[in-house]
Amino acid sequence: MTSPSLRHVLDEMSAHVQAVRAHEPGARSGRDPEDLHQMRVAVRQLRAILRASRALFDAQVVERLRSELDWLGAKLGLVRDLDVLHAYLHPRLAALAGAEHRAGQRVLRRLGGDRARARAGLNEALDGPRYPRILEQLETFLARPPASASDVSLPDVAATEWKRLRKAVQKLPGRPSADELHAVRIKVKRARYAAELARAAAGARGKRFIHQAKKLQDILGDLQDAVVIEQYLHDAIDRTEPAQAVQKHLVKRQRKRRKKARAAFFEEWPKLKRRGREAWIA
Structure with missing residues (x-):
């Protein structure tokens, strides 16, 4: 059966x-x-x-x-x-x-x-x-x-993935690198997907957790996009003066995006932490 x-x-x-x-x-x-x-x-x-x-x-x-x-x-x-x-x-x-x-x-x-x-x-x-x-x-x-x-209990699986994410964020240094935040993004996705599997049992609290996890995932995705774009520009731009001016301008934009996304992550993380407690620990 x-x-x-x-x-x-x-x-x-x-x-x-x-x-x-x-x-x-x-x-x-x-x-x-x-x-x-x-x-x-x-x-x-x-x-x-x-x-x-x-x-x-x-x-x-x-x-x-x-x-x-x-x-x-x-x-x-x-x-x-x-x-x-x-x-x-x-x-x-x-x-x-x-x-x-x-x-x-x-x-x-x-x-x-x-x-x-x-x-x-x-x-x-x-x-x-x-x-x-x-x-x-x-x-x-x-x-x-x-x-x-x-x-297995799907809510238990979701709770386990949430705890792994929470521990990963707790271990972050004061100024985490882009690679460290990208690793956190992967754990956010895992926690979100596990929550989506358990959403029928988790009810409204699970739904709120999924919504906030998606928001945090998008923020960290924007940061990673900025990293990828900056690297591509570094590889693709030639050494002529006009090209270097273009690179300087666009790289400056990417670093602003990264700074904004980093600040948004630390602003939004406590909200996901609260949603996680409500959905998987309460």
């Missing part, structure tokens, strides 16, 4: 597998970057669900499937990062004038080439044998779940 927890996990996974299939054509074509984004989100959700509910299933099967989803997520993530770069840089570089405009156009041409190569690599991966095998493995997993003898 299938336990309620197992049935709920399988239903959630099924919805995300359907999302992967639905957004695949758009992810391939690149006409709307949102398709690739949603396909990547679905893959990420599948990985997170398998991680959170791993006690319900055969450990080796789960780890093999998560490893395959890691591979697919990396292929999608490379294109997504470049899409985000393009969405941010294109309007700002296109608006420049004179020699700075020409320098900006050189950056955009390089970015266009990088995006084209990344998408070609993604499509090559989707056309190869590994991706169809992943879909087949997921469908088999859903149809004949490799259930273990264990059962």
